[in-house]
Amino acid sequence: MPVMLNIFLDDAFIYSNNIFFGKLPEAYAISDPIVDVMPIIPLLFFLLAFVWQAAVSFR
Template sequence: MPVMFNICLDDAFIHSNNPFFGKLPEAYAIFDPIVDVMPIIPVLSFLLAFVWQAAVSFR
C-alpha cells in the first residue's frame, strides 16, 4: 500500500508542476489514470490497422 501511495504522490507532483497538463476537478479525480492513457488510443488504432493488414497479406 505505501508503494501505491508514493506512486500517486509522484504522479500528482509531476502533473502539478507541468504547464502542459490540466487538472481535473476534484469530483473527477478518480478518472485521472484513465485520462492519462487516453491520448495513446489513436496510436493503438493506427498500429492495429497495420496488424490487420499483415494478417490479410496487405491486399
C-alpha cells in the same frame, strides 16, 4: 528579441512540470488514470490497422 526569449523561458520554467498533463477537478480525480491514457487510443487504432493488414498479407 532577448526580452521575448526571456518571457518564453520564464513561462516554460513555470509550467515545466505541467506541459503534458493538466489537473482535473477534484470531482473527477477518480478517473485521472483513464484520462492520462486516452490520448494514446488513436495511436493504438493506427497500429491495429498495420497488424490487420499484415494478417491479410497487405492486399
